[in-house]
Every structure is written in C-alpha cells, then in structure tokens.
Amino acid sequence: MRWLSTIALHVLLLWSVTATAAQPPKQAYVSSAHPLASAAGIEILKQGGNATDAAIAVTAALAVVEPYGSGLGGGGFYLLRHAGKKTNYQFLDARERAPLAAHANLYRINGVVSTKLSLDGPLAAAIPGIPAALDELSQKHGRLSLAENLAPAIALARNGFAIDKVYQERASWRLAALQKDPESARIFLDQQQLPKTGWILRQPDLANTLSLLAAQGAKSFYQGPFAEKLVQNIQNAGGIWSLKDLALYQVKWRQPLIVPLAEQRQLITAPPPSAGGIAIAQSLLMLQRLPWQQAKPAQRAHYLAEVFRRAYRDRSLLGDPDFINNPIDALLARQHIVQMADSIQVDQATPSSHLPPGSVLYEGDHTTHFAILDQQGNAVAATLSLNMMFGAAFTVPETGVLLNDEMDDFAADVQGSNAYGLIGSQVNSIQAGKRPLSSMSPSFLEGPHEFAAFGTPGGSRIPSMNVLAMLEFLNGKAPQQWVASPRIHHQYFPDVLGFEPGALTEQQQQRLVKQGHEVKELTRNYGNQQVLWWQKDSGHSAAASDPRGSGASLSH
Structure with missing residues (x-):
C-alpha cells in the first residue's frame, strides 16, 4: 500500500492519470433513478452531446419526474471524468448555502430548538445551487447548448407524465406537509389527496422556469424579476431569503x-x-x-x-x-x-x-443519483438532493420551484440530535453563507x-x-x-x-x-x-x- 505524507497528498489532489491504450466504451450508458430521466440523457447523447450534456438533461428531467428527490430548488455534487491523453477529474460543488440572515439560534424558540422549523416551510430552505450548476456545466464542458439540453425536461414538465408507485409512496410520507402548502398541494396532489398511480403530473410553471433558464442562463434565476418573485413570496411566507443571497450564490470547482x-x-x-x-x-x-x-x-x-x-x-x-x-x-x-x-x-x-x-x-436521506458514460470515455456521477422527501414541501407560487429543507443538515442544536438521531457538531453549526455538511x-x-x-x-x-x-x-x-x-x-x-x-x-x-x-x-x-x-x-x-x-x- 502506498501511504501519503502531507505534501504527497496535496500533490495527489492535483494529479491526473496518464491514459493507457484503452479501448473506448463500445456503448454509452445512462443510469438514473427514473426511466424518463435516463431516456432524456440518452436522447441528448444521440444528438451528439457528451456525458456533461447528458448530465444536464438528466438533472433537469429528475427535477420534473422525481420532485421528491431533487430539483431546481436544491443542490448537489457532480464528479466528472474527462477523457484524453491524460485523464482528468473535476468536482463541482453545487451545495446550497445558508441565507445571510441565518444564525446559530435560527430555530431556537425560548431556548429550545424546534426541528419543525428546519424541516417544513421556507425558513428551512437554503439558497439552491442546481440552476447555477446547469449553466456552469454547459458553459465549461457542454457540447450542445443549454437550451438543447433542457428541452427534454421542459417537454416533460409541460406535457406531464404518469406517476408511479414510488411517487405515490413518497408523497404519502409527506402528505400532511404537502397539504399545508396551497401551491404544493395544487401541483403534487389530486384535489388535496394522494394521487393514484397513473395520475398525470403537469408542471407548466416549472416548464416556464426551465425555459427562462434555457434562454438566459443562471442569471435569470438569481437576478432580475424572477429572483424578485422568489424573494417576495418566500419572505411573505416567513422565509429569510434576500436578493443579495441569490446574487452572491456561486458554485465551486x-x-x-x-x-x-x-x-x-x-x-x-x-x-x-x-x-x-x-x-x-x-x-x-x-x-x-x-x-x-x-x-x-x-x-x-x-x-x-x-x-x-x-x-x-x-x-x-x-x-x-x-x-x-x-x-x-x-x-x-x-x-x-x-x-x-x-x-x-x-x-x-x-x-x-x-x-x-x-x-x-x-x-436527511432522500436524494437521487445518476451515472453517465459516453463513448469517448467521459463520465459524470452526480448526487443531488432536496433533503427530506419533497424538501420543505413549499413551492414558490408562479415558479414551480419546490424548495429544499437543507438547513436541517446543519447542526441546529450542537448538543442534541436531529430528526434522524444524528448528533450535532460545532464545525457544522449554522452560519451565514455556509454550506451544510453532506454524505453525498x-x-x-x-x-x-x-x-x-x-x-x-x-x-x-x-x-x-x-x-x-x-x-x-x-x-x-x-x-x-x-x-x-x-x-x-x-x-x-x-x-x-x-x-x-x-x-x-x-x-x-x-x-x-x-x-x-x-x-x-x-x-x-x-x-x-x-x-x-x-x-x-x-x-x-x-x-x-x-x-x-x-x-x-x-x-x-
């Protein structure tokens, strides 16, 4: 076993592997948590896109067909393999950030932490990273345009799709929280009740948001009229987002x-x-x-x-x-x-x-993952999350954006434990602009x-x-x-x-x-x-x- 000194580890983190005479993959693959998302990735590969293009398409499609696991209102991590004379790896951190108004006692009432506040509703939401990640991946490594890569998801959101038993089961776990928010209930439930399998879920507002993103890039989400709409609705419902929060958000390589x-x-x-x-x-x-x-x-x-x-x-x-x-x-x-x-x-x-x-x-333990390999040997593995099923169960009106409840991933009570019985940690305490720790x-x-x-x-x-x-x-x-x-x-x-x-x-x-x-x-x-x-x-x-x-x- 080759062991590393401190200096050697830092060298290793910048290291790339010289490729041997590898035979390129005979077949490209897309493996995701939903058949429609996998099909979206394959569609992009057939159009001449690479693994990164397919990753953009799969991410967006999962936001539509698997709203309980990920979405534009969430975040995630992307691991990339770039094939060539030298094999290089990159890691894109699109984890959510705590709003600037967040503080260590945000969820403490009369000296006691209320876990409900960090799980349901807009106060539980950190600033999302997925819209920025889609634009960044497209600009840095995409072969097709962002609009081309988002097209399958836009069609799925606008035309709708039949929900399956997995959707029904996971919606049942968060039924009360979804019923509490009028917009989430309107979109994800059938007249306030758990929909039956085969029910068609249509999300025209989300289709419009994705179309705006396709046309104008991430700035359309984090700045301007759309950002103002997000902030106003979130603040009206008790959240603490600001326009500055959105303007300052950046993904990190x-x-x-x-x-x-x-x-x-x-x-x-x-x-x-x-x-x-x-x-x-x-x-x-x-x-x-x-x-x-x-x-x-x-x-x-x-x-x-x-x-x-x-x-x-x-x-x-x-x-x-x-x-x-x-x-x-x-x-x-x-x-x-x-x-x-x-x-x-x-x-x-x-x-x-x-x-x-x-x-x-x-x-939280409700996330999603996909893996993509193209025929040049480029690969992407990505794990995305809203935290709990359906995140904070709060959808921003007129946007289709379902918010995360990733603030619960911070140690709101460093002396106690959260909904999963996990002990807190001071280094993971709530702090303005901070990204919560993750196992993804x-x-x-x-x-x-x-x-x-x-x-x-x-x-x-x-x-x-x-x-x-x-x-x-x-x-x-x-x-x-x-x-x-x-x-x-x-x-x-x-x-x-x-x-x-x-x-x-x-x-x-x-x-x-x-x-x-x-x-x-x-x-x-x-x-x-x-x-x-x-x-x-x-x-x-x-x-x-x-x-x-x-x-x-x-x-x-």
Missing part, C-alpha cells in the same frame, strides 16, 4: 479527493463539504488491512461494522472548506488508518462509547484496466452503501450484483448494526450479538444505487440501476 488503493487502483471521490468521500476512503484503507474477503458473512459484517464505526466517528471534524480548515491529511494519514484498523478486535465489537470522542453530522459522495474507482462509477441517495447511509458496492466490484462481481447486494450499516452513534430485511440470517445475527453488537433489522430496504463499469482492455461497458427503485440503465 473543488479538487476531488484522490486516494491510491491496492492493485494500482485509485479512489476518486467527493471532498468537503462532503464528509462521505473521506469516510469511504478511510473504510477502504482500513479494509485493506483486514481479511474481509476470506471472512464468512457474519465475520465480514463484524469487520464492516467496526470499520464504519471508526470512519463515521471522524466526520464531526469536517465542514465547509470555505469556513474551516479540514484535517484531510491527518484523517488519511498512514498512522491514523493503521491505528484505527489495528484497534479492531477479531471477535469483539468495540462499543462506540469506548472510542475517543466524535460526533456525526445532521442529514459520487465516486469513481479506476485502475489500468477498469473504470467504475458509484453513487446513491440515502443520507448518512450513503458512504456505507458505496463501500459495499465497491467491495462487490473488487470481488469481480457484475454491476447488477453491486447494486443488489444486501446492505448493513453502522454510523458510530446510535451504536447499532442495522441491516436490511433478510440481509443477515438468524444464526449470523446471533453470532454478531455474541461478539457484542446490538443488531437491528430495518423495516424496509433503502438506497437507490446507480453504477456503471467500463473494461478498458476490451471496450466492454455496462451499467445497473438498483432493483430497490424504479430507475433504468439505458445504453446508446
């Missing part, structure tokens, strides 16, 4: 986190303000010191739980890099990884309370012979899901097995090894309990992973969409 692994592979993943990328890197580095491949299922679950326990503990040290100095070097240093791995006992769980202090970030972690694994892309929604479970899929890849399994493998999870606190229904047998559970784990079978499956794979020696490529969702992996 950041250096992706690149970490060498065994067998000449490297992990390319999300840097802060994602905490997920570092958790994935730490987990993989620790696992390289453990015999996880030879272990039987219960013992492998033990190793994974102990690795996740330690990686998740360190996330409390991370925050928005524009506000704090993140200790990336220290968290990935050889000494730290070895110390954590060597503290794992073969037959005994380590109680989280026995580890040095740490805490876990706030986070679109990732690549690349070596001389293979390239793979990973990502999923799932809040705090995103890093563990990505690691589990990566282990299937490292074991030589096919992409459909990466996304279908049973899932287990540990996040330091609460000190519980959770698992999907049926992921562990009774006998395996008993062994884990004997080792000191508290095990808990979850009530439902989780995640919606989208992956792709390219065998560079042959040019063969493939993709897979999580069977737990209703997404589709389409080829061209």
